[in-house]
Each structure stands twice: as structure tokens, then as C-alpha cells.
Amino acid sequence: MTAVAEASQARPLMPVEQALEQLLALAEAAPIRDTENLPLAEAEGRVLATDLVASLDLPPWPNSAMDGYALRKADWQGEPLPVSQRIFAGHAPQPLQPGTCARIFTGAPVPEGADCVEMQENTEVAEDGRVRFLEPLHADQNIRPQGQETRKGEQVMSAGTRLGPIELGLAATLGHGRLDVVRKVRVAVLSTGDELVEPGLPLGPGQIYNSNRRLLVSWLQRLGCDVVDAGILPDDLALTRACLASLGDVDLILSTGGVSVGEADYLGAALREAGELALWKLAIKPGKPLTFGHFQGVPVIGLPGNPASTLVTFGLLTRPYLLRRQGVGDVTPLRFDMPAGFDWPKAGTRREYLRARIEQGQVRIYKNQSSGVLRSAAWAEGLVEVREGSTPKQGDSVPFIPFSELLG
Numbered sequence: 001m002t003a004v005a006e007a008s009q010a011r012p013l014m015p016v017e018q019a020l021e022q023l024l025a026l027a028e029a030a031p032i033r034d035t036e037n038l039p040l041a042e043a044e045g046r047v048l049a050t051d052l053v054a055s056l057d058l059p060p061w062p063n064s065a066m067d068g069y070a071l072r073k074a075d076w077q078g079e080p081l082p083v084s085q086r087i088f089a090g091h092a093p094q095p096l097q098p099g100t101c102a103r104i105f106t107g108a109p110v111p112e113g114a115d116c117v118e119m120q121e122n123t124e125v126a127e128d129g130r131v132r133f134l135e136p137l138h139a140d141q142n143i144r145p146q147g148q149e150t151r152k153g154e155q156v157m158s159a160g161t162r163l164g165p166i167e168l169g170l171a172a173t174l175g176h177g178r179l180d181v182v183r184k185v186r187v188a189v190l191s192t193g194d195e196l197v198e199p200g201l202p203l204g205p206g207q208i209y210n211s212n213r214r215l216l217v218s219w220l221q222r223l224g225c226d227v228v229d230a231g232i233l234p235d236d237l238a239l240t241r242a243c244l245a246s247l248g249d250v251d252l253i254l255s256t257g258g259v260s261v262g263e264a265d266y267l268g269a270a271l272r273e274a275g276e277l278a279l280w281k282l283a284i285k286p287g288k289p290l291t292f293g294h295f296q297g298v299p300v301i302g303l304p305g306n307p308a309s310t311l312v313t314f315g316l317l318t319r320p321y322l323l324r325r326q327g328v329g330d331v332t333p334l335r336f337d338m339p340a341g342f343d344w345p346k347a348g349t350r351r352e353y354l355r356a357r358i359e360q361g362q363v364r365i366y367k368n369q370s371s372g373v374l375r376s377a378a379w380a381e382g383l384v385e386v387r388e389g390s391t392p393k394q395g396d397s398v399p400f401i402p403f404s405e406l407l408g
């Protein structure tokens with residue numbers, strides 16, 4: 001039997017959770033260990049390689065949360081207090097003279113001897129400049145104590161954290177100008193198919209535009225990967241072998257198309273021939289023929305060619321794989337239970353990911369859920385999951401995964 005004929009034999013579909021578990025285990029077995037030390041400005045989207053430990057208290061000294069007056073609470077006995085100094089943010093104060101208050105502004109260090117700050121709206125300044133406090137004072141009010149946010153020596157972020165604007169901001173508050181990050185994952189992107197033409201060029205008979213390449217290259221770049229764009233590969237077994245062998249120094253070969261059972265589907269055949277096919281045929285719709293294997297030691301993920309299948313299998317399976325290769329622990333996208341705004345009367349044998357959006361508090365699905373229709377995803381705001389065998393009806397709770405959870 002030929003490899004393709006053998007492949008076309010019926011076999012049970014692998015449940016999505018099991019496929020994800022296996023992919024994550026494969027990712028953990030091939031971690032990216034190289035690191036680089038980057039300035040914060042270049043670290044966005046990257047993964048922290050070492051735990052980040054605070055090298056100072058935050059705030060480093062008690063400071064005022066309000067524009068107003070700092071004083072020792074016990075000094076206020078109903079007689080207006082003179083102002084003995086003005087303290088601005090960024091300037092060191094003198095110890096507070098007993099029996100006086102200090103004019104102070106938000107973020108300025110609270111002077112030694114003061115134990116509360118009153119906001120200026122609750123004060124009255126007499127003509128001679130002395131200050132009367134109009135409301136009861138409480139010890140420590142409006143003072144942000146030293147170390148309230150973080151204590152020196154505390155672990156603030158752990159290795160494996162993805163660095164977005166918030167994490168970079170946090171590193172900056174602790175004074176880190178550079179961070180150790182995991183080097184980028186190098187991914188070769190390959191589009192298989194005789195029918196493919198790049199956008200901008202004229203279409204010949206039987207041809208279509210290559211959309212998967214653009215979708216994946218842009219998405220991978222957003223995920224902080226180093227992309228090697230290997231262009232279009234014709235449907236030919238010898239060329240497929242040669243192309244896979246030529247891609248060399250990459251961490252992953254990511255292809256689209258050529259993984260089903262057609263006579264021109266050579267990607268799966270090349271991996272099967274190399275004897276290293278770990279995953280094939282999942283209980284997922286769209287995306288059933290997703291393939292994972294190795295070619296000469298390099299991991300290969302073959303995404304199904306239909307554009308919506310590429311999107312779903314990249315977002316739900318490849319993205320977590322790539323993040324886990326970089327040591328990211330939590331790779332599960334958030335999902336929200338939402339009332340269905342549709343009926344799904346036909347139970348499926350594969351878990352379905354329908355392109356959907358939220359309208360008036362309900363999940364609505366795109367009218368055409370064919371895996372060839374990428375417009376469904378452009379209309380949608382995320383994916384709604386319909387489990388094998390389930391038939392959700394209008395108003396039933398269904399899990400919704402926003403695209404924003406998958407795209408970054």
C-alpha cells in the first residue's frame with residue numbers, strides 16, 4: 001500500500017484536549033533555551049527568561065497620595081498651623097518642624113515627623129498663610145507607605161511571563177532598563193498548492209490567491225516569532241521533500257495545505273515517509289487533518305489548507321505550542337460562557353469552532369461556517385465552541401473565545 005493509500009484508511013479522530021496535551025508535551029521536550037538581554041523598548045511580546053526580583057522597595061519612601069498638607073496629627077489642636085516648607089515630587093524634604101505643617105504635592109516624599117496628609121480641599125488657609133484643618137484627621141491618611149507595592153527581594157514576575165505593556169511598565173517601575181528574554185522562535189512558513197498565486201498578481205485558470213501566508217506571517221510576527229517566509233510550494237512529493245530538507249536552521253516548519261487524503265496532498269506523505277508522524281486527524285472542525293511530525297529532526301506542523309481551518313488550528317493548537325516552546329506556562333485562552341443566539345440542531349462528531357460575535361448579550365454565528373470562508377472570521381469577534389455530540393439551543397450557555405485572546 002502507498003503512504004497516501006495507507007493514510008486514507010479510517011482511524012479514530014483524536015480529541016482536541018488530547019492533541020493539545022501532546023503538542024504541549026512535544027513543545028516542553030524541545031524548549032528554546034537561548035536567551036538575550038534586551039532593552040525594555042525591544043522586549044515587547046517576548047518571554048521573560050529569568051525570574052524578576054525587586055531590587056528596591058516600591059515606593060522607595062513614604063509619599064503623598066494628595067496635593068495638600070503633611071503634618072503630625074497630634075499637632076493639630078484646633079489652632080491654625082504655620083507652613084514650614086514646600087515639598088514637590090522629586091525633591092528631598094527636611095524633617096518636619098514640630099508644630100508646623102508642610103505644603104506637599106502628590107508623589108512627594110512625606111517628611112520625617114509627619115504622620116498624615118490632608119488634601120487641600122479640606123483645609124482653609126488664613127491670610128497670614130496658616131492652615132486650618134476642617135475635617136477629622138486620621139493617622140497615616142493619604143500616605144503611601146514605603147514598600148506598600150513591593151518589598152526589595154520579592155519575586156515580581158516569574159520566568160515564562162509574556163511581556164506586554166503592563167509587564168514592561170512593571171519592570172520599569174523597578175528600575176530595570178533591560179531584561180533577559182527567551183530568543184525568538186524561528187518559524188518557516190510554507191504555503192503548499194499548485195493553485196496558489198500571490199495577491200497583486202493576475203489569476204490564471206483554476207488559481208486562487210494565497211491568503212494563509214499573509215494570515216500566518218502577520219500572526220506569527222505579532223506573537224514575537226522570527227519568520228522565514230518560504231513562499232509557495234507546488235504539489236509535488238520530490239519538491240516537498242527537497243523543500244523541507246532545505247529549510248535548515250528553524251525551530252518549526254509551519255505549512256498549510258496538503259495534509260488531507262487527496263492525490264496531491266504531499267505534506268503528510270513526506271512526513272509519513274520520514275517515519276515521524278506524531279499527530280494526524282483530530283476531532284476538530286474546521287481543521288481535522290492537522291498534522292504534526294518531524295522532518296530530519298525539525299518539528300513540522302501541517303495546518304489544513306482551508307483558510308478557516310488554518311485560522312482555528314493555528315489559534316487553538318499552534319499558538320499554545322509556540323508559546324510553550326518559549327517556556328510560557330499559561331497558554332490557555334480565556335473563554336466566557338455566553339447565551340447562544342442560535343440553534344445548533346445537528347450533533348457533530350468533531351468539536352466545532354464557529355465564527356461568532358456578540359450582539360445584544362448573545363453569541364451570533366456567521367451564516368456560512370464553511371472552512372473555506374475566511375470572511376466569516378473577519379465578521380466575527382471570536383470562536384464559539386460546540387462540543388462533540390452537543391446541540392445548543394437559543395439561550396443555552398456556550399463558551400466564547402474572543403479573537404483578542406488568540407491574536408497576541
Ligand SMILES: Nc1nc2c(c(=O)[nH]1)N[C@H]1C(S)=C(S)[C@@H](COP(=O)(O)OP(=O)(O)OC[C@H]3O[C@@H](n4cnc5c(N)ncnc54)[C@H](O)[C@@H]3O)O[C@H]1N2
Nearest residue numbers: 191193210211212213257258259260265288304305306309
Ligand atoms: N476525502 C476527503 N477529503 C477531504 C477530507 C477528508 O477527510 N476526506 N478532509 C477535508 C478537510 S476537513 C479539510 S480541512 C481539507 C484539508 O485539506 P488539505 O490540508 O489537504 O489542503 P488542500 O487540499 O491543499 O487545500 C484545501 C483547500 O484550501 C485551499 N487552500 C490551500 N492553501 C491555501 C492558501 N494558502 N490560501 C488560500 N486557500 C488555500 C485550497 O485551494 C483548497 O480549497 O481537506 C478536505 N478534504
Ligand code: MOO
Nearest residue numbers: 286287288309371
Ligand atoms: O476540518 Mo475541515 O477544516 O472541516 O474543512
Ligand SMILES: [Mg+2]
Nearest residue numbers: 258260262265
Ligand atoms: Mg487536500
